[in-house]
Amino acid sequence: MKLPAGMLCVVLACAGTSCGDVSERAAIEANQGIVVGSVVDGRDGAPIQGATVTLGSAPSVQTDDEGRFQLAPLPAGTEGTLRATKDGRSGEVPVRALKPGQLNVVVHL
Numbered sequence: 001m002k003l004p005a006g007m008l009c010v011v012l013a014c015a016g017t018s019c020g021d022v023s024e025r026a027a028i029e030a031n032q033g034i035v036v037g038s039v040v041d042g043r044d045g046a047p048i049q050g051a052t053v054t055l056g057s058a059p060s061v062q063t064d065d066e067g068r069f070q071l072a073p074l075p076a077g078t079e080g081t082l083r084a085t086k087d088g089r090s091g092e093v094p095v096r097a098l099k100p101g102q103l104n105v106v107v108h109l
Helices: 024-029
Strands: 009-014 032-040 052-055 068-075 080-086 089-095 101-108
Touching: 032 052, 032 080, 052 068, 080 101, 089 101
Parallel strands: 032 101
Antiparallel strands: 009 101, 032 068, 052 080, 080 089
């Protein structure tokens, strides 16, 4: 799907077994959540390196060379607004009551 420049589309799906240094199983056992995902260009699907991603009051992170990011660990029940920004393009999506485990997010800028 192609989106107008500056428009953000976020697809949420609960899945996965691990992400970086934090496994989904460990997060569930610790009653914590992991938000992982990527930021891609809505026009051509290319990964966006260096986008800033934030969720509520959690520290912001930058996407890597492949547009990927991880916000972890977050307490289960975390609520807030997931924001991705880069070069004047931005968007947001509400996250309600983060469950223990992993939440996968794809952000189209």
